[in-house]
Amino acid sequence: MATDGTGRSLWRADGRNAAQLGTLGSVKKVALPANLTFNPGADVNANLVAGRFTNSQGVAEDVLYFVAGAGNGQTALWRTNGQGTTEQILSLTDRSIEAIPELPVNVNGTLYFVASVRETLQEDGVTGTRQRFVLYRSDGTASGTTEVQGVTNFRQIQRLTAIGNTLYFSGFDGVTGPNATGEEVWRITSPGATPEVINVVPGGGGSLPRNFFGAPTPNGTEVYFVVTGSDRINRLWRLAPGTSQPALVTNGAVGTPRIVEDPNLDPFRASPNFTFFNDQIYFTAIGTSPNSTQLGGNIGQELWRINNGRVELVADLKPNTTSDFSSAPGQLTVVGSGASALLYFTADNGTSGVELWSYNGTGAPSLIELNNTPILDINQNPTGRTLGSTPQNLTADEDGNLYFTASAPNLENTEIGLELLAAQRRWNANRV
Template structure:
């Protein structure tokens, strides 16, 4: 049996009365990711052009422009405050390139000014630790131009131009003295009428194979051939002269389990440019297979390692350019599938995603689209025709993020945007239409880098220019943030999904006015913020706090009044990005005795984006607010519910509207319960049916039965319909949503108002199973709380002495009375409302005197 959580003390005169109402505020459930893309605006004055993304010690390093300098080196930890220039190397711009992580030191080529030119630099991520390694060519206005930077077991190898040797192989341990020429492979000198010029071996395609460097070079005698080096002059040698007649020109060098695969031209009529392997010996450097027999070339390309198997493209002379695979033997080198019968298949990028090869190809009917293969013909298939028909979606910048593929593509309607795929057609979806107003190629998402499950990429949203964005993809710990209601000191508490208290603070001191809460990333730094709103008599006071510390933010709209400070009614608050600028905006609604006045404040600037009246201006019951993307446009809409004195009238508005007219749609202007019920309605949203639209969740105000409903945003169908508490309870039922169990589907949070105890419950959005239940504060406190659900974006700092007691019932199954069909048969306001939905005229007539449109 469930305890009677909602019974008052028998002798209130002998006890300290602690009245409570439990309110919940909305934060939308997450579909597959832990958050939306976050803008890291490096250059507020224009394009920062993030480029050359590289990871070192869990930090992203990249090049860009901040508006105050030329192209320089930047770093980012994924937050706005942690995204900064490392060092201004040159007043005109250091133009760093070839960023390479060598055991925790970043090496790169940079221009240090005319006197120095482009030379080898290194950085530890600090300005002081970003220094020139060596001026290899010290001649004024000349550069050694280091290229092909390659890490071989903690030693940097590269190509550089020194006046006496030309472009040759160098190595560095990060010191000037330890930066040395490995070998002058081509010691020949060209004699001119005025100057003698050293010939260059021009080392290229530097590749580490288990601690040995392989590369191509021309020693002036044998042509461009395959070489190897152990870092000594004596140990730097020609491996074998593959083409005794000229250049073998090895390319596509790749290490697969200690074996080097590459393409080369033997010069013999029996095989031209074909597939080769090497074990590091002359005898072990051999042709794998003459794929296109005779004098023709198969031209192997696009080499990709998939768990020890080489996938590549080649032309066998019969099927055209198609997808091949090899295990290093002739018999094991075979065509995977002829995608384009009678012609060549055009290929883009290939990438290994947890043992499955994803690739971009045009089979002459679907255009350039995303494909996948398991290495069999039957298992090679189009993932999805993103741009239907023969047009190309042109997927690019393929990046594996913990088993999910991310890429940029153009579906023909949204322009080039960020996409993700789990390898199925239904699971291949656009992540976010960052720039819904432009389909120009210039605006596309690209240059991606995965760092520990966080995706960094560049994109232009049409407002901020091409900037750095970050998307957290790992499921993150769900959090519940509560605020006490009037009757006890205004206290905010943070809980994990099990009900363990992690943090607490008092935003309005010891005043017992109550505090409403909402959660989101208001300042765009990737860390969840807690937004508080004062209750009745406290004025419409809004504050924003760091969820990790409980400290008031020092930047952005952190402390302001949503309405005239002299107005003493409380304020409801929600948080969500309504204008798609990467910052969650703050939405406020006046509480009871106030007009149904909704305001939207920019999380970025604090300015009022828009304001409107959700219902008739003379209605004084106030308005509850929530946010959610109900129409799939990747912008949060504002969801409102009428307060006490009004009917259960739910409306949905565009976040940028100013006229108070709901948007079109099946579930954007309706009554959640029988229209004659005047207790008001609480609203929330979350995608509970996994259709990529945030559905609308409702709970009744006081005097109604505790019936929670979930309406599909797609067609207004009733998705869930259950009693959150005993049918004897007649107080408010506040609702919210977050993904409690990490299944990617929004779950439903409920809590009772007065006279119920502060009992928080979480129901599965899939099957209503009981996921969590606990008390926020003392179980004997009947004043209640406000609550918001969210996902963490940073580790929380637990308090040493939590203020709340944790409680979990012995039963984990939902109470028997949660099913409306099992409830006692009686006529009450929660009975089926179908007849009311069928007749707008009846609804209007019933509510004509209530001040509700």
Template sequence: MKHSILSIALLAGMANAFAQPMLVRDINPGTASSTPSRLAAMGKKLVFSANDGTNGFELWVRDTSGANLAFNINPASASSMSTTANRSMAMSGKFIYFPANNGTSGTELYRWDGTNPPMLAAEIWSGTNSSGVDEVISYKGKIYFDANDGINGEELWVYDTTSNTATRLTDVNNAGSSTVSSITVYDTLIYFTAFNNTVGTELYSYNPNTNSTMLVSDIEAGISSSSPNNLTVIAGKLYFTAFTTANGRELYSYNGMNVMRLTDIVVGSNSSINNTSTGAKIIAALGTKIYFAGNDGTNFGHLYAYDPANGNTALVYRTNPIGNSNINTIFAVKNKLYFGAENGVNGNELWMYNGTATPSMIADIYSGSLSSSPTDFLQMDKTIYFRATDSANGTELFSLMDSTLSIKNIAFAGNVNVYPNPTAGNVNMDITLEKAATLSVTVADMAGRVVYQNNSTNYAVGRNNVTIPMANAAAGVYIYSLKDEQGRMMTTGRLVKQ
């Protein structure tokens, strides 16, 4: 599996050169996937789970020395950590908390100080059984998580980082497991979804001050479930999706007192929003509007916006004008939205929207019609990390930097500058290498049609110049890519022809 970190340069509407994506390290040689997950910031370190093909899914860290295996928590078995998407770790004090399995205690809550071996923080289900800790969040010196003690089923728990003790907080379904998920801090309470054999799966809150649990609302009245998902806190409100028989799955908000349905794009019982895996990030804010992945009654997963000022919902853009856009994640940073979407040609790839211009695909990470499916976004300082798939490296770790976040190369043994960009004529690509390399250059339009290709060429140490003939190319956006002999993506970015 290849662990690749790709720094994708974006067009900022200026003619300056771009910092380019680069492979940082091949963690697992070959085409298998390291499938990085649980991305989390620990100071200036990026901590995550990954598989190097030898040790299974274990604790990894990326810092100034590169990406390296931090600890093999379960050396006697395949893996200590999972590959579940849309999960993170929780930082409190000098420790970071996460679920792991050491091969003896099952999957339980662990903590790590960034230097010494990770320690078992709490064994909820004693012995070799797993308590199944999955979601972990930090709030006021405590770690909230879901776990099963073997007696009460899966419930909400808390770990006190001062006393180093774990306590079960809820028993929502006293007849069995409550299946707690989507644990989120809003205002001063802990919100989550849970199952009760009277009201089904609905939204609950836990008050740490009064040690009390409350049903927020039985949105789908009776035993049927509304199954709230995608909980996201924006501008003093809790936004989420939920299902009712009458309206399907729609966008809702909660202001601490009242739950309100906000959308019904497809009027009636058909859903305006598809259900997703637990915790998927498909709701985000940009400016004064709330953006989400919605359905138009025929096709799924287009970019929609809800305006809290007037209550209106509007279609922003169909990345695929004749089919499903299938937006699978939306991530807001500064004044932009990044999201994975399809256009009917390139598969599910990384797109960007700044709130005014037409959304555009940043790069075709998995060349052709197959999908890179970017997800698990995390911003650290001036870098956005995420996981995605390409043909040569499998599912790996990528990074993104554009001029609004600061341009910076990470670990590519050289630099690539593309100029002028935008251009009215030909384009220069300067490839400056620290060591000789065999590379190929390709430029394709947004439909995937190749307009220029320079097959494998030997480039010497130092500056190499490639002239890309664009004078007769139609105006529009193009994707350029630089690959090595094995077909691994070294650089990709956008080129604009005026």
């Protein structure tokens, strides 16, 4: 998504010169229907969903799905091949649809999305409205877009996530009384399968499941997620391959660092940043430690992993330094494969600002260096105080390199700006 001065539009690059960093090859504006408009405040880049579609000639082609305006203040679901064919799949004027609150999700070639429907009701002579949520599946055509039976009258449907060939989501079917489940885990294992509810917290209160993540195992994919228990404490749960019985992930042993269990504090904040690395699940969370001098033994938000079924702390990178004692790891990115793979992330150790770190699975994480100088030393203000290079946009390539942007002086060390850097192969970073 970009603008050339005539308005926002989609663009495509053929990637012919992708080997030369910063060169996208031929870049062309995608021709779009006249009635297709983009909301000025919408982040369409975040809404683009890749898929495959078999056209009328029987040819399978790569396509993008997205939600955008359709004229007259309406919104619709669209499909484009980026080469002149852009079609409207579903308009919100169809079927009394009010909005599409969830991004479309591609599950092995089947597109799923949620629509909210506003219905008019009349009871005892009084007219009112009711909102319900409907799950749709689509083959990419208007005629092939249908409601998923069994998920057409929900009070809530959200957090659609594709894990392998299965769709997971958080849903509340609206059932009350002794059979109520509240908002729980739902899954659909194939386009023709009956939606299945997985009741993590019995009793009708719901578990508010979120942050679904799949991790490969020799026996299939294990699914991890966060739920809120009846005690209002947020914990990690998992589903073993081929089962419908969720299990609680074991916290650290008493007397060792553990994820905080406090009904007034969400240890995972917005996201635990689940990442599969070195055959283990890595994530970020707020924890406690018997070695911490902070109130309640809090060690802030740090890097953790699940090792042999139990949670363990990888490192406390900001131990007892200030009142803000979270190193706040983020942007977890795996580069390479096998024994040479590395986990990169950003963190603030309390002395250097937000910097780039790497971890090989053993020992302690390490600061990345730029030409044998820690990146923390390359961004200083005129007083000499380190500001932190604040790496962003971490991107791995197939050759085991990590590219990112970071704030740094220019080569004459006279001004601070945003530069593109590369952490190549192992420990040193270089300007691109």
